Amino acid sequence: DAGVIQSPRHEVTEMGQEVTLRCKPISGHNSLFWYRQTMMRGLELLIYFNNNVPIDDSGMPEDRFSAKMPNASFSTLKIQPSEPRDSAVYFCASSEGVAEQFFGPGTRLTVL
Amino acid sequence: QQPVQSPQAVILREGEDAVINCSSSKALYSVHWYRQKHGEAPVFLMILLKGGEQKGHEKISASFNEKKQQSSLYLTASQLSYSGTYFCGTEPTSGSARQLTFGSGTQLTVLP
Numbered sequence: 001d002a003g004v005i006q007s008p009r010h011e012v013t014e015m016g017q018e019v020t021l022r023c024k025p026i027s028g029h030n031s032l033f034w035y036r037q038t039m040m041r042g043l044e045l046l047i048y049f050n051n052n053v054p055i056d057d058s059g060m061p062e063d064r065f066s067a068k069m070p071n072a073s074f075s076t077l078k079i080q081p082s083e084p085r086d087s088a089v090y091f092c093a094s095s096e097g098v099a100e101q102f103f104g105p106g107t108r109l110t111v112l
Numbered sequence: 113q114q115p116v117q118s119p120q121a122v123i124l125r126e127g128e129d130a131v132i133n134c135s136s137s138k139a140l141y142s143v144h145w146y147r148q149k150h151g152e153a154p155v156f157l158m159i160l161l162k163g164g165e166q167k168g169h170e171k172i173s174a175s176f177n178e179k180k181q182q183s184s185l186y187l188t189a190s191q192l193s194y195s196g197t198y199f200c201g202t203e204p205t206s207g208s209a210r211q212l213t214f215g216s217g218t219q220l221t222v223l224p
Contacts, residue, residue, distance in 0.1 A: 033212075042114070043154070043199060043214040056211055091153060100144070100156035101201075101212070 004104035006092050012110045018080040021107045024073055025094030033101060034067055034077050035091040043091075049075065082111045113137050115202045117215035124190050124222050132185040132218045134200030143176050143183040144201040144212060147194075154199060157185075187220070195222045 005024040013019055025032050034046040047057040049069045057067070064083070069075040079086055087110050093101040115136040122130055134143060142161045146154040160176035160183060171188040183202075187194055197219050201212035 042216045045211060045213065048211055100159060102156070103153035105153055 004092055004094055004102050006090075006104035006107050008107060009105060010108045010110075012112065013082055014112050015083055016081045017111075018078065019082045019086075019109060019111075021077040021079075021090050021092075021109070023075045023077070023092030023104060025075070025092070026096075026102055027073065029094035029096045029102075030072075031095045031097075031101075032069060032075050033093040033095075034075070035093065035103075036088045037091060037106075038088045046077070079109075082109075084111045087111050114213055115200055115215040117198075117200060117218050119218060120216070121219040122221070124220070126192060126222055126224055127189050130187045130190060130220060132187075132198050132200075132220070134183045134185070134202070134215055136181045136202045136204075138181065138202070138204045140176075140178065140181055140202050141205045142203040143174075144203070145174055145183075145185050146199045146201065146214075147196045148199065148217075149196040157198075190220075190222045192222050192224065195220055 004026055007022045030051050032049040035043055036046055037043045046059045047067045048055050052069045065079055067077045089106045089108050091103050091106045093103045095101045115134050118133045124130055142159055144159045145157040147157055148154040158174055160174055174185045176183045197217040199214045199217045201214045203212055
């Protein structure tokens with residue numbers, strides 16, 4: 001298996017622009033997680049899906065952030081409009097049941 | 113609430129031992145341990161599901177004291193490849209299952 005796939009790997013955009021991050025989980029995994037990592041705040045859970053349904057989005061910082069999982073093999077995290085403080089590395093992870101989470105390589109987002 | 117990890121950083125010589133601690137204010141269902149190398153995604157090390165259980169992976173082992181809501185990661189005879197940042201992720205007994213809250217990390221440096 002190719003593991004969790006994320007795209008793009010790097011994104012540089014200007015403040016106010018819309019940003020869409022993409023994730024393909026490992027086939028057969030029924031849980032998907034979006035995390036954000038910064039030096040100041042560490043690794044934060046943004047939202048968690050189980051069987052394509054959002055279970056907990058309490059970590060989503062603002063209404064500017066939204067996430068979807070239209071099917072078992074694809075998820076998006078959208079930021080609209082983006083702000084400089086959104087600059088971070090965004091990780092997607094997937095797991096099967098009560099087991100380890102496999103992290104994707106991450107998307108490094110820079111908002112100018 | 114974020115679990116507390118200690119120490120924040122540790123420097124070792126190859127062959128030396130280290131212990132990393134993780135403490136939570138909540139009753140825990142499980143504790144996960146991950147290692148992240150610079151510029152890479154976190155990689156799963158082990159999960160502890162039962163109180164007092166100790167698991168091991170080569171020369172890395174961990175314990176989980178359910179009553180004290182604490183877990184410790186033991187690195188024995190450290191190797192250069194052990195360098196990285198170690199995170200514990202805790203899963204509470206209440207609330208959304210499968211939701212991990214990560215500690216701020218312990219930066220481990222192994223010198224030759």
